[in-house]
Amino acid sequence: MITQTAKFDIRPVTSTADNQIFLDIPARIYAKDPYWVPPIQSSIAKQFTPTNPFLNYGKLQQFITVSQENSQPVGRIVAAVNQRLIEREAQNIGLFGFFECIQDFTVAQALLDTACKWLREQGMTVARGPIDFSTHNNCLFLVDGFDSPPMVMMPYNPPYYPEFMERDNWHKAKDAYAYDFPLDKPLPPEFEKAYRIACKSGVNFRPIATKGEAFERDAKSIYQLFNRAFAPNWSSTPRSEAEFLEEAKDLRDLIDPDVFPVAEYNGEMVGFWMGLPDYNIPLKQVNGKLNWLGILKFLWYRRQIDRGRVIAICSLPEYRRKMVPLALIYLGMQGGKQKGKPYKRAELSWVFEDNFASRKLIEAAGGKIYKTYRIYEKVL
Structure with missing residues (x-):
């Protein structure tokens, strides 16, 4: 045709x-x-x-x-x-x-x-x-x-x-929003307090594992959390575990564990803050091709990364009373600001306009909307 x-x-x-x-x-x-x-x-x-x-x-x-x-x-x-x-x-x-x-x-x-x-x-x-x-x-x-x-x-x-x-x-x-987080401003004290409350409640926090069987276990736990926490999202469809693990393997070498904390309770993962360095900075230099020259350029320009993206903040509903979401925000932001880290700002994206619970939390942490995105429909 x-x-x-x-x-x-x-x-x-x-x-x-x-x-x-x-x-x-x-x-x-x-x-x-x-x-x-x-x-x-x-x-x-x-x-x-x-x-x-x-x-x-x-x-x-x-x-x-x-x-x-x-x-x-x-x-x-x-x-x-x-x-x-x-x-x-x-x-x-x-x-x-x-x-x-x-x-x-x-x-x-x-x-x-x-x-x-x-x-x-x-x-x-x-x-x-x-x-x-x-x-x-x-x-x-x-x-x-x-x-x-x-x-x-x-x-x-x-x-x-x-x-x-x-x-x-x-x-x-x-519509969906991207929030800007400058890292030169401290979080409100309620977030550190929430972290201490969560710890006293028996919640354990650690960086995501990035190697071997430990990485695969964490990836499978995150997959289960995604399905439980985000299944009701508008226009969302479930992925198989195999699909998710394939995507996770592609991202494994890009992870900075200091900006990817996970929360556990009695050995079970109950939440995570998914942060990634902004690899668009070196990717812009490789012209869409990761051949040997592209890989060399990527490795060289990745040293210029000075910002990161928060892809998701996830907590099972029953652990919100234990302050897990606020604690994860505290740990993720502290991880990005610690000595030796290059991050000057972060973006949290994307959040649907009617996800008021998440928006309220993000805005309480100091996030400001700076980009708006849209999905369209048409009757056929």
Whole structure:
């Protein structure tokens, strides 16, 4: 199926050459953007191989757009059906993701229309996105806060993307926020007090293990906690333990244990603060390729890392009375500020706008909203 217009063609990705065009499009879109961080191409390509676990419960179709005038690629999109999401929400919700487009509304509209047409053919009645297969992967469009680079594993896009969505009659499904934490200001004394109360209550705190069987045990415990604590999250779908452990292994060498404390009670993990150094700083220098030269550049520029991202603060509900969430914030922040650490600021992201319990806690710790992200929906 090739959709033709006066200026460009849209076609499904059906060959190795098409797939390479798909992978190369972001570099063209962001060629002059000082904040964009090229993703590792091999990691993106891996998601479109037959071994992707998503294909066990979902299906997808990649599309690319090519100019008729000069044969240059001008956009891409992926339409996907996540059966787990459909079962969870009891609604035929289709997804679009991996969206990139030049600053031309006609191209954007054609891409979105093509994805929606494919989703309708699969029996979907609502389209939602951007979501790259699931909210565990890359998702959300940045809609406010374009004056600074994204932190590790956070989305980034040109300001005209949300404008195109509104112009094409998509509506806001939900917003999410990124919070800025300057590390030169002390936490309110209630957080240290909460840590002492938690310790007296029998809660034990330690850094996450990063080696051998101990790492695998901790990764499995975190997986169980994720499923128990975050299962009710909007648009979230469960991952298998194998999927989660594969992702954890990819991140193991990037962990700084001092900013990744875990909480235990009677030997069982009951909470964690998941912090990561902002590896976008060295990744920006490798141009999306971790070949031998890219690895050398990564190792060299990682010394410039001076900020970190807090991906999640998790505690089982029954341990909140033991002050575990506040204690984890205290330990995570203290770990980032200790002597010898390079961190000057941290970002906690992302938090849905209606997650008032988490937002209240984050704001009490001094976090300030500095970026806003959005997921859109459209009735098909």
